Amino acid sequence: MQNTYPTNYFGSPLDIPLILSGTFGELRPNHFHAGLDIKTQQREGLNVLASADGYISRIRIAHWGYGKALYITHSNGYTTVYGHLQKFSDRIEAYIRKQQYKNESFEIQAYPSASELPIKKGEIIALSGSTGGFMGPHLHFEIRDSSTEKTINPFLFGIQINDSKRPTINTLVGYSLSDDSQINQVNIPLQLTFKKLNNGDLQADKINAFGKIGFGVNAYDQLDNAINQNGLYSLELSVNGEKFHEFKASVLAFSEDKYINLLVDYERLDKMGQRIQKCFIEPSNKLNMYAASVNNGYLSIEDKKSYNVEIIAKDFSGNTQKLTVPIVGKNDTILVRKTETVTPYKINYTQFNQFSKNGVTVAFPKNTFYSDLWLDFDVVDSVVKVHSPNVPIHYNYTITFDVSKYSEEEKKQMYIASINKKGNKSYESTVKKDSIFYASTKKLGKFTLLSDKDAPNIQLHNFKKDQWITNHETLKVKIFDYKSGINSYRAEINGQWILMEYDVTTGVLTYDFKDLVFTDSKHELKVTVTDNVGNTNTLNATFFRKI
Template sequence: MPLKTCLFVLISLVFAGFSSFSQNASDTLHSSMTGLIAPLGIPLVLSGNFGEFRGNHFHTGLDFKTQGREGFPVLAVANGVVTRVKVRPGGYGNALYLKHQDGATSVYAHLSLYSREIESWLLRRQYASRSFGVDACPVTPVYFTQGDTIGWSGNSGSSGGPHLHFEMRDKHQKPVNPLQWDLAIFDSRAPEVGRLWVVPVDSRGLENRDAVVKVNKGDTVTHSAGFVHLCVEAKDRLDGASNVCGIYKLEVEIDGAVFSSYSIDTLDFSVNKDMNAHAYYPAWKSSKSQVHRFAPLPGNRLDIYQKRPAENLMISAGETTSIQVKCWDAHGNVTSCSYSIYGQINSKESVTTAIHSADHNPKKTVAALPNRLTELSVDGMSVVWPKYSFYSKETASLSVMGVKEMAVGPADAPLAKPFTLTLDCPAGECDYWVAERRNEKGKRAGVEVCECESTKLTFSSSKMGIYHLIQDTVPPRVLPKHSASPIMENGDLIFHVEDALSGVSQVSGFIDDQWVLFHWDPKRKTAMYHASDLHHISGGTQTVRFVAQDEVGLISEWSGNVTFP
């Protein structure tokens, strides 16, 4: 039960040594700390770990499996006070932040419910603000003792299935690897290390990503002499699950000398998307393969590297370069692999000319550097990459394929900051436009909403590629979830809501013109009013109105009379 007093005692050992976490590079991380209890009272099996690749960032916590269902009690891992309750349709969904005596914070996400005290405060807050989304702290402090139930596991937000996302953050709100505590998480499986990737680098410092050579473990490959970037396929799996997780530590030796090394003890939200510069981005973008670079790109700001190479690796003609890779997981399991590259004399350097975007005219290219603003204009279209957008030297490009279609490149390079593209409104029509990004097969890979100013459209994106302008003229689809009426036997109201293009931006509901709370779940395409809120008249017939708006401002509405049980 939550403590009602403002005085609580925290075991001092729980967070001792927090400031040294980023320096901890030992081969075995697990159980180097004590003092926390597990956040779940069931056998601990991970579907995701700290530092694995996720979307455009490193995963900053542990994902605990909950046996394919919701509703397990989630426990406070140590004494603490609630400093943040966040509710949103996506992301972490229902999340709770518990601050501990030394300033460290534990985070519990994708909950189905909070404790009774938090739920009561939250409902009042949502009705007072007329908003489903909340990001606030209770005015009256709420305390939990280690082992108290802070909520129940769920599948809220952008969760791909029932589980608990758990984080530990230091006093500066930097995530730290929870596997350093002695949680009962077992792992006897060593990391899986695959092929070595050899990426040629030309005399201008550009990667030739169309000429990558892949080397199997134990093999020797003949490669043109010259500078190269090296990467390796590496991932991990833990006992009890087949889910692909991330590695903890990687060390590379070149001809017997340490070339590079890194370990993921702590991360930093402000630069976490630089995962794209640590990964070999084309492999992650196309197939979600975890391919790790040995040397970080120049614009990579991640503070995870113990050894950074001073310069690119040179493959010398007539010589064999030996590469030894050691890879650890947090439990100390290790895999070691070797590869060799024989340098072949190359009479003519292979110069990188590919733009990595559709070869259409008119087209312009320009050399882009990480520390320089980059601009291109073609036929009334212009694109701007702000300073520090690129992680390395690239050939930026803009191709115009028509009034409504363009390609921004190189599509196989990551960006630290989004580009902005500006063009004239097609046929003088400036309303309801979106830019649809298409993949190599021509299918939709993402949508950006266009902004209108005078006769110009603009959109921004962190992903380069082919974009096609589409006018979104169809409002969201809204209808009762199960029948002609949204009313359920228990008095709940449930609507189906979705949008085919720009996406639903917000929903709202009213009973007799009074705002009521609808819990919105985009992945299930549902919005629900809970009868337990008691904002209706039992046995009475009332007018229900439900409104959904999409990202370009189009609105749909359902209205009708319902009789509540």
């Protein structure tokens, strides 16, 4: 298929050789990677350049996600996105500061008009950083269709990366896709063995199979000058020399992100931490990233017939890794079958489902699950079990607790918490209404009610009370909360709100003295922090600074 995207329009967003830590369409938790992650030499502060003429159409400052991000709309119908920025050019920074002080909020979202912040190609718009959570310094770069918001692989626009290495296939898994199908007399997912040939291709051991089957692989690509395991550009399956199925990372719609959990073997991912990408399409999978698919990638193996399956992993540069799987049709006795545990709670996934037990109710909107199942739902010793985290869900569901047995004072400090595999408890956004608490969650697993009676902790970080800090460029305070977590913070100097940037990875709030002009040398800092159940703590500190 001919590339219809302009290949000479967008320039590089950095003025260094581009080396990637992440490619477009990579398989991530609950989503596909929507752009390129470009390495910044393990440091922050590199110049970030506008890829083309345009105007800044969106600014988003957030504690998580892309952190500090800019969106530039271009006249050719595309928008470029720059994420995890450290700071902006003076002109853009002034615009953002004005919005932040107007709203008295570090986190903002703004949509400048075309005339407010025009940009020229190659203009320095920001410095690279690591804002947005627990990740190292890098630049996240996207190209989107301005009208649809779909993201498009930047490689299609001529952004070039050196890549002379063929992809790697680590693991091959066979799937029996009906009750009477089998691979080597097994009706459950089966890891298959293969060897490397002298020419570098891979050859699986011959398998006996019957009925509807499919395959999946764990595979990755490595670029030159990098050790990162990146995503594939395409994964193709052919049968007897004819293309049968192909996944291609060209265009991505954010509304389809969750279907990644049907593209991968989600149960294996949860149990083993390994992503197997399926070369077939599950019935509820509405992902539009398939360049071709005959019979949704389901192979129908007939008795006594022979088949030659080739799985080809390919990167954008055209390097390939081929794995051949010889199959002989054999309708043999099935020795290992799938089993399911019947419970009192049957999920009809196309309908609304609601169940209650011991004062706890779970309610699932229709199509929360991708197929019918027996729900494992129980309440034991105040711990609620809602099925298993190795089953994917598409929508949030609601878990409700009857808390009528608790006093009003007790309820003030209580909240719903999820419990992970390691036993760690995390706050779930809890809505309190009369005698019930409820939370909308995307997690399956264990939940309980907890109480948080402790106010958040606030500590001075780079100065002490009554200290002269004339030479300080910044003022820093550290905040943390061990239970329900921090909900909000507010900082003032001499009764006036100040902008403090919150680093969620360290818990440090930072104020830049450039923001305000002081007329006196004595100043009063006040920082108030509230946790997720309403406990509040306030720190007051005097400091001195020459005018």
